[in-house]
Amino acid sequence: MEQIINLLINGISTGMLIFLLAAGLTLIFGLMDVLNFAHGGFFAWGAYCGVWFYSVTGSFMLSIVFAMAVGLILGAFTEKVIIKPVYGNHIMQILITLGLMLVLTEMLKVFWGPNQLSSTAPEYLSGSWQIGNVIIIKYRAFIIFVGLLVFGIVQFILKKTRIGLIVRAGVMNKEMVQALGINIKRVFMYVFMVGSAMAALGGAMLGPYTGSIYAEMGLEFAILAFIVVVIGGMGSFTGSLFAALLVGLNQSFLAYYFSELSLAANMLLMLVVLIFRPQGLFSVRG
Amino acid sequence: MMKTLLKVDSIETYIGHYHILHDISFEVHQSEVVVLLGRNGAGKTTTLRSIMGLNPPSSGAITFKDQNIHGLPTYKIANLGIGYVPEDQGIFNYLTVEENMRVAMKKQDAAHEERLEWVLGLFPDLKKFWKKEGGHLSGGQKQMLSIARAYVNENELLLIDEPSKGLAPIIVEKVMESILEMKKTTTIVLVEQNFMMASRIGDRFYIIDDGKIAFSGSMKQLNEDDQLKKKYLGIA
Amino acid sequence: MKIKNISNWSILLVGVLLCFVPFVTNETGLLIMMTNIFIFAIFAMSYDLLLGFTGIVSFGHAMFFGLGAYSTAIFMKRVEPTMEWFFISVLVGIVLSLIVSIIVGVLTLRLKSHFYAMLTLAVASLFLVVAEKWRHLTVGNDGFTFRVPDVLKDRPTFYIICLVLMIGIFFLLKRFINSPLGRVLMAIRENENRVESLGFVPLYYKVTATVVAGVTASLAGSLFTVVLRYINTSVFTMDITLNALLMTIIGGVGTLIGPMIGAGLIEFAQEWITELADVHPIFERWIIFFGILYILAVIFFPTGIVGTVNKWIAKAKSKRIEKLTPKDEKMAG
Numbered sequence: 097m098e099q100i101i102n103l104l105i106n107g108i109s110t111g112m113l114i115f116l117l118a119a120g121l122t123l124i125f126g127l128m129d130v131l132n133f134a135h136g137g138f139f140a141w142g143a144y145c146g147v148w149f150y151s152v153t154g155s156f157m158l159s160i161v162f163a164m165a166v167g168l169i170l171g172a173f174t175e176k177v178i179i180k181p182v183y184g185n186h187i188m189q190i191l192i193t194l195g196l197m198l199v200l201t202e203m204l205k206v207f208w209g210p211n212q213l214s215s216t217a218p219e220y221l222s223g224s225w226q227i228g229n230v231i232i233i234k235y236r237a238f239i240i241f242v243g244l245l246v247f248g249i250v251q252f253i254l255k256k257t258r259i260g261l262i263v264r265a266g267v268m269n270k271e272m273v274q275a276l277g278i279n280i281k282r283v284f285m286y287v288f289m290v291g292s293a294m295a296a297l298g299g300a301m302l303g304p305y306t307g308s309i310y311a312e313m314g315l316e317f318a319i320l321a322f323i324v325v326v327i328g329g330m331g332s333f334t335g336s337l338f339a340a341l342l343v344g345l346n347q348s349f350l351a352y353y354f355s356e357l358s359l360a361a362n363m364l365l366m367l368v369v370l371i372f373r374p375q376g377l378f379s380v381r382g
Numbered sequence: 383m384m385k386t387l388l389k390v391d392s393i394e395t396y397i398g399h400y401h402i403l404h405d406i407s408f409e410v411h412q413s414e415v416v417v418l419l420g421r422n423g424a425g426k427t428t429t430l431r432s433i434m435g436l437n438p439p440s441s442g443a444i445t446f447k448d449q450n451i452h453g454l455p456t457y458k459i460a461n462l463g464i465g466y467v468p469e470d471q472g473i474f475n476y477l478t479v480e481e482n483m484r485v486a487m488k489k490q491d492a493a494h495e496e497r498l499e500w501v502l503g504l505f506p507d508l509k510k511f512w513k514k515e516g517g518h519l520s521g522g523q524k525q526m527l528s529i530a531r532a533y534v535n536e537n538e539l540l541l542i543d544e545p546s547k548g549l550a551p552i553i554v555e556k557v558m559e560s561i562l563e564m565k566k567t568t569t570i571v572l573v574e575q576n577f578m579m580a581s582r583i584g585d586r587f588y589i590i591d592d593g594k595i596a597f598s599g600s601m602k603q604l605n606e607d608d609q610l611k612k613k614y615l616g617i618a
Numbered sequence: 619m620k621i622k623n624i625s626n627w628s629i630l631l632v633g634v635l636l637c638f639v640p641f642v643t644n645e646t647g648l649l650i651m652m653t654n655i656f657i658f659a660i661f662a663m664s665y666d667l668l669l670g671f672t673g674i675v676s677f678g679h680a681m682f683f684g685l686g687a688y689s690t691a692i693f694m695k696r697v698e699p700t701m702e703w704f705f706i707s708v709l710v711g712i713v714l715s716l717i718v719s720i721i722v723g724v725l726t727l728r729l730k731s732h733f734y735a736m737l738t739l740a741v742a743s744l745f746l747v748v749a750e751k752w753r754h755l756t757v758g759n760d761g762f763t764f765r766v767p768d769v770l771k772d773r774p775t776f777y778i779i780c781l782v783l784m785i786g787i788f789f790l791l792k793r794f795i796n797s798p799l800g801r802v803l804m805a806i807r808e809n810e811n812r813v814e815s816l817g818f819v820p821l822y823y824k825v826t827a828t829v830v831a832g833v834t835a836s837l838a839g840s841l842f843t844v845v846l847r848y849i850n851t852s853v854f855t856m857d858i859t860l861n862a863l864l865m866t867i868i869g870g871v872g873t874l875i876g877p878m879i880g881a882g883l884i885e886f887a888q889e890w891i892t893e894l895a896d897v898h899p900i901f902e903r904w905i906i907f908f909g910i911l912y913i914l915a916v917i918f919f920p921t922g923i924v925g926t927v928n929k930w931i932a933k934a935k936s937k938r939i940e941k942l943t944p945k946d947e948k949m950a951g
Binding site for chain 1: 908917
């Protein structure tokens, strides 16, 4: 029983990290019809910048904020320089963002070397609580908390603010939003930046979770994020949370019982969704 | 009184490689209703889209209130005072009627609220379904919503694309009445295939055939010319 | 896209010239590198078939390469390193690639390009994971060595074999592209909806393109392992797919010659830059240069080297015609 709770918490926290990565991706795709293959690169940069800033300043919270700032900047740069020139041409977008991913990953190795970097959680987040026979690792609870917080904030913005309304409308029908006099291109920029910052946040939080980070983690997590976006539905924010938790739990339980199967199981899930409900479980595309 | 509000001057528009509009020119004067008629695929929708900047013309000029608008981004054109009701209504399906309207309203102040109330007076059904999701509305209600949304911003020019399409005659009546009411305070370019509706609302007409202007004149003329009607509109 | 006769002859000429290389030099290093260039040229051409001619972006092309590679390696190791078994191993790789490409293709090609790209990425990484875990068959990341038939052991001989295969496959793919089937593929690249409304079922054609590309890639993979007589899971990695991508884009997408040139360029550069790495460590991250070059290419030179050269030639020709045509003729034109 304790084991199951453990796996559950494990799965949910992994799911939260994937959610942070996938949520940005799904909103960006839903709104802008852009699939950013460099999204995983923001994740990796968030992780490295977080670790670096933490080692320099000793403040974990600040390092997370720093990582998000890096995400915002990378997002702004990418949208303006990389995506804009090829806007509308799907094939070019895919190719060029992959190129960016390559460069981002290699630049990490230039700055921090090709080896793994170790990453530890701060004192107040290390260790665990014991409730009866169940051991709850503090850091995982922290991840779940942050994940829910981010979900809550973004959901609030989407449902209760004007810009959120515009984003939701834009996901359904970009042209109409423009015809109503709204400069949707500027909104694109904001969404892209926020999405990238979320990815960086996810990366920064991952470090202490797994204990070490490496340049290729961007691509590996990006694949999981893609699977989540497909299962959850392109453009559905709630869908990405649900699907991320599903994938996280899937990973957690299967990794424990049959470690070889975890990626395969998630892929199978994605293939099943693609065959029977290709728009995802929670589709919102108008 | 005959101030020219919109002038389209020899525009050519392409969609990809396809040359859709050839040398289209026409004028719209303040307070009138100009109807664009023609068969399916003639280029009527593309003309409206060209004006809105959604399919910008590759050559030629479009002026609105003496200002060049061709080449401007769509949102800027819309903000100059042009409202657009597309052929598929462009309703945000997962947003409520209220949210659909609010997207169109730039500011949420008292003056805008007043205007909203007044517009809803023209389309009382919308108030009834205020919290209903756009996708769940009936065809006629969607059309009303789309028109109301374009009208709530005090636009001086409305481009309306086939509002009667797919609607039952009794609903078409309702839509016509709303448009006639709006005609009192705004100028309208109407694309229609429903000749009955066009002839009752329109002041002047242009017939577009194969991407070119084939004929133009006053609605009265067209009503009396059966040959013309048969040739270009297939009406016996 | 017409590839004129003059280029056909020049390819043959270059091919013949290259045949002399092993007689002129004894440097095995050079021979190995050139052999690799030929093998990667085959791989890149197969990729160009998808990207340049059909408009399909695949991020999983390495899986076919890896299937061919492992098929040959395992047969050579487990059975006997003879030419008969070599052919069988290549065939097995081809059949496996055929099956995989059909399954993946039918399931996913009906979706938008983004989906397909993501999916192929995911499926390829699945192959990688399987290869790493199934140590019993593949010895995972450590890999294993094996012997090859004596005929293939001789470097100059294998060099000629790969060269001939490369030229042969180039002409075969050219014929394929210029066939009615190939023309439909190019039409799909331009406007899939239009093709559908003309009565074709794009899915069948896209799957066919994937199969042809996959099978060719598998052959390249089989040849690849013979060079080093060693294999490990690196043949399934994203790096391999990226190589094909870089070679195709930088060389010139949609030209078939482009990928060959791209393969040569990138292999040479890889060698040269890794040598420079001894001088200064920044060169170890040579891939950044290519990444940036690649991004610039996509934005500014989307047709790659060959495409840009073609444009210059076309421009020069039209300028010449302008000069020769008197003004009156142009007016009457």
